[in-house]
Amino acid sequence: MATVLVNDISVDIGDEKLNCVQAAQRAGVTIPHYCWHPALSVVASCRMCLVMVGEKKPDGSIAMQPKVVPGCQTPVKDGTVIQTMDPMATTAQKATLENLLLNHPLDCPVCDKAGECLLQDYSFKFGNASSRMVDEKNTPPNKPDIGANVSLFTDRCIMCSRCVRFTREVAGTAELHVVQRGNHSEIDIFPGHPLDNKLATNVVDLCPVGALASKDFLYKQRVWNLKTVNSVCTGCSTGCSIHLDTNKDVVYRLRPRFNPRAQGHFMCDEGRLGYHQVNSSQRFRKPLERGESGTRPIEWSAAVASVDRGFRQVSGVDPGNAWFVLSPFLTLEEAWLLASYARSVSPFVRIVSGPVPRVGEDDTYPKDRKGRPASNIKFTIRAEKCPNRKGVETIVSHFQKTPLSFGDLLQACDAGSAHFVYVTGGYSSAHPGFRVDDADKLSKVPNLIVHDLMPSALTDRANIVIPSAAFSEKEGTYVNHAGLAQSTVAGCVPLRGMRTDGQVFLDLLGRKGLVRAEEIRKEIGKAVSVLAALAQGSTGEFGVFTGSGS
Amino acid sequence: MPAIAEKNVRWVKHPKLSLAEQIYLPTIAQGMVTTISHLVKTLTGTNSIQTQQYPEQKPSLPPHYRGVHRLNRDEQGRVKCVSCYMCSTACPANCIDIVAAPSPWPDREKYPELFVIDELRCIYCGMCEQACPVDAIELTTIFDLTGMSREDMMFDKEKLLSVFDQTVAMGTDPVRTKGGRLSVAAEPAGSGLTTSSSAQS
Ligand code: SF4
Ligand code: SF4
Ligand code: SF4
Ligand code: SF4
Ligand code: FES
Numbered sequence: 001m002a003t004v005l006v007n008d009i010s011v012d013i014g015d016e017k018l019n020c021v022q023a024a025q026r027a028g029v030t031i032p033h034y035c036w037h038p039a040l041s042v043v044a045s046c047r048m049c050l051v052m053v054g055e056k057k058p059d060g061s062i063a064m065q066p067k068v069v070p071g072c073q074t075p076v077k078d079g080t081v082i083q084t085m086d087p088m089a090t091t092a093q094k095a096t097l098e099n100l101l102l103n104h105p106l107d108c109p110v111c112d113k114a115g116e117c118l119l120q121d122y123s124f125k126f127g128n129a130s131s132r133m134v135d136e137k138n139t140p141p142n143k144p145d146i147g148a149n150v151s152l153f154t155d156r157c158i159m160c161s162r163c164v165r166f167t168r169e170v171a172g173t174a175e176l177h178v179v180q181r182g183n184h185s186e187i188d189i190f191p192g193h194p195l196d197n198k199l200a201t202n203v204v205d206l207c208p209v210g211a212l213a214s215k216d217f218l219y220k221q222r223v224w225n226l227k228t229v230n231s232v233c234t235g236c237s238t239g240c241s242i243h244l245d246t247n248k249d250v251v252y253r254l255r256p257r258f259n260p261r262a263q264g265h266f267m268c269d270e271g272r273l274g275y276h277q278v279n280s281s282q283r284f285r286k287p288l289e290r291g292e293s294g295t296r297p298i299e300w301s302a303a304v305a306s307v308d309r310g311f312r313q314v315s316g317v318d319p320g321n322a323w324f325v326l327s328p329f330l331t332l333e334e335a336w337l338l339a340s341y342a343r344s345v346s347p348f349v350r351i352v353s354g355p356v357p358r359v360g361e362d363d364t365y366p367k368d369r370k371g372r373p374a375s376n377i378k379f380t381i382r383a384e385k386c387p388n389r390k391g392v393e394t395i396v397s398h399f400q401k402t403p404l405s406f407g408d409l410l411q412a413c414d415a416g417s418a419h420f421v422y423v424t425g426g427y428s429s430a431h432p433g434f435r436v437d438d439a440d441k442l443s444k445v446p447n448l449i450v451h452d453l454m455p456s457a458l459t460d461r462a463n464i465v466i467p468s469a470a471f472s473e474k475e476g477t478y479v480n481h482a483g484l485a486q487s488t489v490a491g492c493v494p495l496r497g498m499r500t501d502g503q504v505f506l507d508l509l510g511r512k513g514l515v516r517a518e519e520i521r522k523e524i525g526k527a528v529s530v531l532a533a534l535a536q537g538s539t540g541e542f543g544v545f546t547g548s549g550s
Numbered sequence: 551m552p553a554i555a556e557k558n559v560r561w562v563k564h565p566k567l568s569l570a571e572q573i574y575l576p577t578i579a580q581g582m583v584t585t586i587s588h589l590v591k592t593l594t595g596t597n598s599i600q601t602q603q604y605p606e607q608k609p610s611l612p613p614h615y616r617g618v619h620r621l622n623r624d625e626q627g628r629v630k631c632v633s634c635y636m637c638s639t640a641c642p643a644n645c646i647d648i649v650a651a652p653s654p655w656p657d658r659e660k661y662p663e664l665f666v667i668d669e670l671r672c673i674y675c676g677m678c679e680q681a682c683p684v685d686a687i688e689l690t691t692i693f694d695l696t697g698m699s700r701e702d703m704m705f706d707k708e709k710l711l712s713v714f715d716q717t718v719a720m721g722t723d724p725v726r727t728k729g730g731r732l733s734v735a736a737e738p739a740g741s742g743l744t745t746s747s748s749a750q751s
Contacts, residue, residue: 109634109683110660153659219650219660222635 002078005056007085013076020071020082021049031084032093032122034208035160036072039265039378040169044073046100046160048122050092052083068092090126097127103138103183105155113210115223119158140186147175147195149215149269150204152187157211159185163203170266170378172366173197187211198381199365202266205255216273217253221245230257230541231488232478234329234387234471235271235428238263238380239480241542242271244472249492251275251472261484261542268381270430275472277428282454284467285495295465300499303466304507307422310447310463312345314420319346321419323409326396327354327433328386329426330501331476332485332531333520335388335395337505338424343399344509351400352409353392354424355438357385357431382481385431387471391479391531394546398528413441421445424501425452425459426468434458451501469500475517476502477539479546485534486543487517605694613725616674617693619667619705620713622686622727628655629711630686633662637678637687645671646678665707669695679726688724690717 002013006027013023019042024031035046049071054064056079064081068089071082083089100119108114143152161178164187168174175195179188189195195203204214223245231244233254241259245252254275256267277283287303288295298306314322324342326335342349363381364373397403412418421442427433434442436457442448443461450462459465473494477487494500499507502515518537525535530547533539570576591597602609611617622630633650645668653661678687690713697703705713717723 107659109636110632110658219633219652222639224639225635 002076004076004078005081007083018076020051020053020074020076020080023076023080024051024071024082024084029082029084030125031071031082032118032126033072034118034158035162037162037165037206037265040162040165040206042073043161043165044070046158047096048093048100050096051089052086054081054083055079056081093122093126094128097123098131100158101127101131102133103155104158105137105139107156111153111156111210112213112218112223113156113207117210118208138183140184143188145194146187146189147200149201149273150195151213151215151218153211153213154186156209157187158209159187160208162206162208163187163212166199166203166206167195167197170202170366171197171199172368172374173371174369175200176203197365197367198268198270198363199266199379201269201272202256205266214253214272221247221252226252227491229489229491231472231491232262232387232486233267233271233274234478235268235274235385236382237384237386237389237481238382239387239478239484239486240267240271241486242267244275244488244491246472246491251278251491259486259542261545262480262486263379266379268379270381274428274430277453278470278472280454283470283495284453284455284459284465285498287467288462288465290463300504300507303464304504306464307449307466308508310449311420311422314447315346315349317419319348320350321417322346323350323352323412323418323421325352325354325406325409325421325423326392327424327426328356328389328392329354329433329471330388330392330424331474331478331488331517332388332391332395332524332534333476333515333517334424334474334501334505335392336520336524337502337509337515338422339395339399341505341508342422350404350409351396352404352406353389353396355406355433356389357427357433358383359385359431384481385428386433387478387480390481390483391477391485394479394528394530395524410438410441413444416444418445420447420449422449423451423458423462424468425450425456426471426501427452429454429456432456451504466504467498469494469498473498474500474502475515477517477521477534480543483546484543485531485539485546487521487539611691611693613691613723615691615693616676616689617691618669618689618695618713619672619678619710620688620690620717620724621665621707621710622688622714623711629661629665629707630684631662631665631682632658632684632686633660633665634683636681636683640677640681641672642675642677643671643673645669662707665710667705667710668703669705670700670703679724685726688726690724691722692717 003010004013004023006024006029009027011023011027013026021031021033021036031049031051033049035043036049047070050068051071052064053069053074054062056062062081108120114120140154142154146152164176164178167176175189175193176187178185180186201214204212225247226245227247228243228245231242233240233242240263241257243255243257254272256265258265286297287300289298311322324338326338339351342351360383362383364377365379366374368374409418425433439457439461442458448462449464450459451466451468452459453468453470472491475488475490477485479485500515506515521534522537524531533544533546624630633648635648638646638648647666648662649664650660651663653659674689676689679689
């Protein structure tokens with residue numbers, strides 16, 4: 001047990017190895033810092049975190065060091081005393097900020113970082129209101145082509161070198177480096193080697209100022225207009241925790257959210273840009289029914305009634321001819337509701353999990369100089385391009401005691417013994433779940449229902465198409481590759497007139513009311529033993545591990 | 551909310567009306583005196599109050615009047631706005647809609663691709679004008695705006711720039727452009743955004 005005194009607040013840090021910045025955080029005190037980041041090596045170069053440090057002697061007297069030290073580089077131990085309000089420390093902080101602002105353009109009105117900029121925040125809290133600089137400022141040219149997804153506003157850089165260390169230590173690709181010296185230092189790339197690794201846009205989140213900007217988000221919104229909810233990336237089975245930033249029900253940006261149980265601090269670029277499908281104008285908005293003269297839009301209630309009628313007709317004759325395909329893009333709650341609906345009609349209805357899109361091998365970072373994976377893995381982009389295979393498979397095996405696969409369904413289609421098939425989709429268009437020949441086989445089914453986001457080969461062959469809601473529009477739980485169950489919150493309401501998947505399943509089940517994911521989670525937790533961790537309803541900020549882990 | 555203790559409550563009764571107040575006649579007579587005195591003044595031509603023949607005769611309003619907005623142009627005739635959203639953030643009526651884009655000009659990073667003010671929703675408070683760091687938006691003395699539909703009253707960038715041209719031609723620049731001190735950022739290039747001396751000049 002070790003006790004540290006921060007501005008006379010004593011905090012117990014156990015036996016953790018912390019620096020002054022972290023220890024102060026525990027005490028609720030902010031030590032301003034730029035270059036230090038918990039996921040990167042310590043360089044102590046920005047000098048923003050200068051504080052007074054001392055030691056409490058066994059006899060109770062306190063001996064302070066006669067100078068300021070960088071808090072990010074100074075470890076604390078039992079009896080360490082940190083003073084952030086000491087005049088020597090505050091003067092040093094003021095001086096550091098004045099220095100950082102000497103050449104800063106202060107173009108906050110047109111800077112994308114304004115509103116979440118640490119230079120703004122710290123200047124306001126710890127800095128001076130005016131500058132004594134009388135000389136002309138440096139105005140190095142911007143470098144919009146520094147990377148495919150990233151743009152550099154060179155003059156706003158405060159040389160914290162977080163971006164450089166990220167590309168060296170986490171991505172391993174080391175594209176960024178510092179050129180020139182002193183006041184003329186700049187971030188740059190080697191000619192012909194742009195910042196284009198698969199984790200590149202993380203440097204934008206790391207950059208404490210508006211120097212590095214995401215081209216995707218550039219000038220789209222001012223950040224203070226955005227509403228943020230906690231969500232989960234659905235791009236692969238790593239299940240990165242994210243912040244979902246929306247305004248007026250349009251998704252504008254995904255940002256990684258720190259989660260030590262899922263992925264750490266970062267996320268990959270593919271996942272970060274994966275939200276565009278949500279805003280696509282091609283998305284289905286109304287249920288469609290195929291007649292002799294092509295498809296026509298129908299009412300939701302008519303679609304639900306027609307699906308229910310078709311299903312009961314087939315299962316009245318032989319329930320083994322009715323199939324339900326649960327996509328690995330469904331949330332646990334949706335999978336549970338749909339499977340419950342299938343089972344509520346007959347125990348012989350067949351429930352299978354949908355195809356799992358896989359691309360290559362798991363891609364681990366950091367890479368070495370030649371692009372080969374190194375041994376100390378810090379980030380993994382998984383080959384399995386869906387968020388909830390584990391969860392959906394658990395639900396399917398709970399309901400379907402004799403295991404069946406999607407391949408069995410295709411065989412049944414060939415044999416003409418599948419008469420009613422309800423397929424759920426939601427796959428990303430970059431990694432489609434159904435191949436065209438799967439769709440051809442499924443098109444032989446007399447009554448094919450497809451529940452999906454966007455037109456595809458399969459929806460073209462469906463008798464009834466039901467629109468899906470996107471991940472940003474529904475609440476639910478995803479179980480990642482390691483069995484970590486994380487629940488999300490809806491960031492926007494569904495498109496006008498749309499129903500979420502869960503709502504459709506509730507309607508099919510004839511259950512009244514709106515979908516309340518938390519209630520359904522409790523229901524699942526009680527019924528399925530491997531998912532018992534969900535029984536308390538909430539999965540907390542970081543998620544809970546379920547028994548379906550590896 | 552905490553309940554208020556009975557001892558802290560002071561009950562106030564309506565004052566009782568006297569008989570004269572109850573029959574109203576004295577008050578009416580008092581009012582008639584004012585009316586008739588004006589009538590007499592008008593008939594004898596000694597009235598100081600003038601009736602303006604609006605709309606034939608337009609009033610000349612002081613330059614700080616808060617009427618229809620205009621978007622100012624810079625020396626090269628380009629829209630001055632840098633699309634910072636300060637006005638729309640400050641606007642209490644949420645009636646300014648901006649779509650920003652990278653600017654087509656090398657000397658600037660950002661410009662408004664679309665800029666729409668809903669003049670029907672606007673309460674003409676002038677907060678947008680105060681918020682603008684480059685003095686790009688101003689309220690003019692034009693007050694009599696009409697339109698045949700709600701859409702007509704959504705003023706877009708072109709329309710707002712044309713209000714600038716119109717007011718410049720009429721010589722009715724708003725107070726800030728006319729004589730007032732512009733904000734720091736709107737001062738000529740080179741004077742610097744940050745030096746404290748220029749902020750006071
Ligand atoms: S980096 Fe921060 S301080 Fe600098 S212009 Fe952008 S918002 Fe303003
Ligand atoms: S670009 Fe941003 S992250 Fe990189 S050194 Fe400059 S301020 Fe730091
Ligand atoms: S005058 Fe007031 S209400 Fe009208 S646009 Fe400006 S800030 Fe909004
Ligand atoms: S405050 Fe001024 S510069 Fe900013 S968006 Fe409004 S008009 Fe444009
Ligand atoms: S955060 Fe400590 S020196 Fe930069």
